Amino acid sequence: MRTSIATVCLSGTLAEKLRAAADAGFDGVEIFEQDLTVSPHSPEQIRRRAADLGLTLDLFQPFRDFEGVEEAQFEANLRRMEAKFALMNRLGIDTILLCSNVATATIDDDGLFAAQLRRAGELAERYDVRIAYEALAWGRFVNDFEHARRIVDLAGHPRVGTCLDTFHILSRGWSTDAVEEIAGEKIFFVQLADAPQLSMDILSWSRHHRVFPGEGDFDLVKFMRHLARTGYDGPVSLEIFNDSFRKAEVGRTAVDGLRSLRWLEDQTWRALHAAGEGKAAEALELSPLPEVADPEGVDFVEISTGRLGETIKVLHQLGFRLGGYHRSKPQFQVWTQGPVRVVIGDRGPTGAPTGITSLGVRTPDPAAAQARAHLLQARPVPRERAAGEVELHGVYAPDGTEVFFSGLAPETAPAWLAEFGVTDNDLEPAPLITGIDHVNLAQPWQHYDETVLFYTSLMALETHSREEFPSPIGLISNKVMRSANDTVRLLLSVAPEDGEQGDFLAAAYPEHIAITTTDIVAVARRARQRGLAFLPVPENYYDDLQARFDLTPAFLAELRENDLLYDRDADGEFLHFYTGTLGTMFIEVVERRGGFSGWGENNAPVRLAAQYRNVRDAERGIPQ
Structure with missing residues (x-):
């Protein structure tokens, strides 16, 4: 399974985060925009550094507050997006995360959302990049991954797909069964986060209390089984916002993150094979860990x-x-x-x-x-x-x-x-x-x-x-x-x-x-x-x-x-x-x-x- 981690999960500078991810054994990273903005290194230097460390740069994120706006605002949003596409070309990243609009959307119209995503896809084609549209759990008009999928389908552009984020799905209590209805080639990226069950507003829950898979209460094995059945073959990435992680030693957190993915990979492989669905594990290239026997005391x-x-x-x-x-x-x-x-x-x-x-x-x-x-x-x-x-x-x-x-x-x-x-x-x-x-x-x-x-x-x-x-x-x-x-x-x-x-x-x-x-x-x-x-x-x-x-x-x-x-x-x-x-x-x-x-x-x-x-x-x- 191809593993990735968002730089926002880790403490330190961007250079330190890249080193920690590589040392831990990740295949790639997501570049969080703020990490790049505050870095003294040029995009080209970051690209070379990642290559030297054996890391792929899998996603540039996030791009916010894009769709559902009047034309004048949308033209400004396109200009902003084009600048990010040019930056992605310098970094060597081919996918951007586009979050559903939270702050500036004024028009609740799926047809408009799709049309604006289609125009974004046409722009992305000029730069040879892709757009992964994600439904934020607190999005103003789009907060459901199935809704986001319908908009992507309506947009009908090969450069526009969807991003699935387990926190945004499971924090709202949405069933993950419908993940199987999405064609694997239209899933452009997958982000994983676990979390303890808490009674609080979703935004605060998301910003401070996400944890790595296996450390919370979400059923991520079930999600991964559904994902495997779609034929998705891209990276499986961690996107964790957690106050403790931001303070912890960067190398230790990176190791903890990769351990969580390897554990989840093992659990998913075993669940699929137990159900006679071993074939579904092939696209994600899932592998088991050595069998662990129950301890005897x-x-x-x-x-x-x-x-x-x-x-x-x-x-x-x-x-x-x-x-x-x-x-x-x-x-x-x-x-x-x-x-x-x-x-x-x-x-x-x-x-x-x-x-x-x-x-x-x-x-x-x-x-x-x-x-x-x-x-x-x-x-x-x-x-x-x-x-x-x-x-x-x-x-x-x-x-x-x-x-x-x-x-x-x-x-x-x-x-x-x-x-x-x-x-x-x-x-x-x-x-x-x-x-x-x-x-x-x-x-x-x-x-x-x-x-x-x-x-x-x-x-x-x-x-x-x-x-x-x-x-x-x-x-x-x-x-x-x-x-x-x-x-x-x-x-x-x-x-x-x-x-x-x-x-x-x-x-x-x-x-x-x-x-x-x-x-x-x-x-x-x-x-x-x-x-x-x-x-x-x-x-x-x-x-x-x-x-x-x-x-x-x-x-x-x-x-x-x-x-x-x-x-x-x-x-x-x-x-x-x-x-x-x-x-x-x-x-x-x-x-x-x-x-x-x-x-x-x-x-x-x-x-x-x-x-x-x-x-x-x-x-x-x-x-x-």
Whole structure:
């Protein structure tokens, strides 16, 4: 599939945008007029630079407020258009984007629109260029792609076609079925944008909240299936207006954009072949990525710390035991309990906060997972390996977390554990801790959507819910991502943004590892006997709990005694407790009873408030 990106998607100068698009692997770019206007380089220099980088210049855009005007105004518009056609010849671009009129149209007449487009087509023929007419969702008289198509057909000029933009189609709720009714040769250009579903005016939604495919709520796979059936064979381009993208590092955004197109290409190819329509994929030259198998669980979590003593103390209190030290990297040790493995990287007595650094995910084919990650341009993790040590394939997630792909060995010691001296004989029989329920990873706000796409495209995780929770100094946003078989659950959260309190916020709104048990009361009592400092739960919480659920006095007393929190729904119950914060993380222990599928979201405000109080008190020197 030929890929392109509008320069308006990226930060920086035009020269920097071209370099980033080429480095990411795009085939071409759309030149946004303002980027050219403010550039010190001539059109000829831009043309040569693109050619040197291996980029095609696919579209010049936008041309606004053209049709539906009186003759005198139209003559002025034609003169303006002719100047842009001459500029396009200098750039070597053969297609211009013409947006439906928003500001100056005074005559609502399809016949006039078509006649004026026809005259524009005659002018375009003199310059050997084409016009792609696009219905803006807020166009004054034309805001529907089917309406724009009818005007193009009425114009009847070979130099006049249509541009399809998914935002303008899907933001209005238009069905994409009618895309198939457009002849492929009359589709001159295709622009893709995803977006979260928001209740706001369309123009503001468009200007600030578009995201790359796979990062929003639009059904772009369905659109692409319809497009493939038309026989369209041109570029598939990204046109994203997003405040975060305009601030982000240009190379990183470009990679994120190409990853989104490759993921969408793969999903479209698979959807067409599943429907027995593989032939339709040929015009767009769609190709699949290596098959991604559902992950089978979290193999290990790695944390690093400059406070080793307090970290291993909490693990011991929760029932973990030291498995051993790595034979060639003695700064690493592993703590185990049943199938749960926690690798600790000791940073020495530096006082550096404890935090999550890596996840190991069990997958049937680690090599295939790594190959897919490579094609999606995930940055590989360099890992020194001594002779005889297991090769673990890993890549960096956008937030810097290392994600490793390990083989399936849920009932036995995985091969890498032997490097710590752990064998099958060392596995604990009938442990109280039985697995990893979920992992919560904190995200920088500007990379939140990028991280969602990363886990969607690499591991086929799906976004199941979004929530926002009040905290003492702002809202916490969460997305819950799960594998189809529900063996891997990730919670991605964004804390309130405050550059002046970055370190404080990291401690007040920490990440966490949630481990499962079949007997949370036994785990809590064992931990308390070993001196675990639980995150305190206020009495007001238990009063509210009793009012909500009408619990028996004995059960409520048991919850109070063990600092347990509780929730239930029609399918089951959920009991859990939290440790105190270790640097920028903590550990949660959960017990699911029945078919409860949530993760304790109703209790999140209690936890956030308690963690805030603890960190604020520590900052003020108040004893815990």
